Amino acid sequence: MDFSADAEDGLFREEARCWLAEHLGDEWVAGRDDPAVRRAWERELGSGGWIGIGWDRAYGSYGNRAASLTRQVVWGEEYARARAPERVGHIGENLLAPTLIAYGDAAQRERFLPPVARGAELWCQGYSEPGAGSDLAAVRTVAVRDGGVYRISGQKVWTSLAREADWCFVLARTDTDERRHRGLSFLLVPMDQPGRVEVRPIRQMSGTAEFNEVFFDGAVARAEHVVGGPGAGWRVAMGLLELERGVSTLTQQVAFAAELRDLADAAVATGAARDPVLRERLVRLWAELRVMRWNALRTLGPAAGDPGAASVAKLLWAGWHQRLGELAMRVRGAEAAAGPGEWSADAPYELDAAQRRFLFGRAETIYGGSDEIQRTIIAGRVLGLDGGRER
Known part of the structure; x- marks a missing residue:
């Protein structure tokens, strides 16, 4: 484009x-x-x-x-x-x-x-569950119709921003006689329901807690807040996932480019750039970032709507950002293993931005659909292989 x-x-x-x-x-x-x-x-x-x-x-x-x-x-x-x-x-x-x-x-x-x-209402996404992360069709959260509302019971996990959110869009089973992709609905659920919605932060190895567990115990969603109608949840949920590409990916790449420049500057300042292997890895990261940009532009132009486009983008950026974090630790050498502050019982360790990025990056090839799931989607939707068929 x-x-x-x-x-x-x-x-x-x-x-x-x-x-x-x-x-x-x-x-x-x-x-x-x-x-x-x-x-x-x-x-x-x-x-x-x-x-x-x-x-x-x-x-x-x-x-x-x-x-x-x-x-x-x-x-x-x-x-x-x-x-x-x-x-x-x-x-x-x-x-x-x-x-x-x-x-x-x-x-x-x-x-x-x-x-x-x-900017008055914030949202979170209620998709993944214990035992139903990448295999989203295995969700067990149930929503039962009760007059003009649905009552929701179940658990979601890895829910980003759940503590800040006012609302959550929840994929739940509204027809328990159906299995897998059938009988699911996409419900809009208010989070401010004391005793019915509980949020528990998940502490990560980076020391932060962006992810959360969310427990629904009879939480209420109005019947008119089912998007696409009852039973259309799988179609709506998959349509939403296809929206995770394009302009937002290009914006993300600008931030990635700034991180790469910071790393290159650090490599020069520490003398690590004298290592020819490390220089080659920096150049490779630069080249891969350009490929990501061209791919993102392609999905906004004539190739817009191509099946599997979101999966290709996720595979490209998640692995790239992990490798950037790994190289940043190598540039710093042994210093990368030490935090900037002193240890205390109240704060077991303190990390700087690069260390947090490295540790958080370990999750990037898992959340939002693991690399294995992205390859399965590409196999089915793009290449037409048996391994990509929905079961």
Whole structure:
């Protein structure tokens, strides 16, 4: 796809750059790990009209900008280059909203899209379960119809941002007589249900707890908040997963490029760049990042909608980011094994950003669909092999 910018795109880039320079003050950067600050930043973005700029406006206007594909890329690039806080609203903006536009009804779109556009409501994703992670069709969470509501019982795991989220979209079995892909529904569930929804953080080896377990004990979802209708859950859930590509991937790659530049600078500063093997690995990472960009652009252009595109993108970036983290540890040598602070009983260890990135990166080839599952999807949807067929 041709992403050469015209004069108006250049003006849009300048507008984005100026807005970020004016609004991205030290308080946002210093508090980037504080949930309250991150939520406030979402509202700041919403008030500036920067949330949902890529949504299909055929279903209504929500007060924010409507941007072409090129300008969506421009905004994502400028946001990443400004090193603005990591988004806590991306699940609502980039997954839930496009799914409602594609599969929801008018009432659902009118209820849920405006709060996402304002940065007022945050979302999490209730897909994976113990024993039903990559094999999503094996979910055992059940939703039973009770008059005008569904009552949900079960457990979800690896739920990012569950502690911050106001709502969760949940894949649950509404027809217990059906098996596997049949009888599933996609429900919109409020998280503020004391005694019915419990969130337990999962502490990771990086010391952080982005992931959570979520327990539903008779949690209520309104019957009109079933997206696509009862029994359409598998179709809606798979459609949502196909949305995890394109512009967001290009934005991610800008952040990756900044990390790679930081690593190359560190290799020169420490003298590690004198090692020809290490230099070769740096160049290889640079070349692979270019391939990722070309692939992402391809999926936005004539190849848009290709089956397996999201799986190819996930395979490319997850392994790449792991290798970047590994090389960063090699550049630092023995120092990489020591934290920046002293050990204490209250804080067993402290890590810097590169160490956290390395440890967290071990999960990147697993979450969002493991590498094995991505290859199975490609085998079935792209190559037509038996190993990719749904069972």
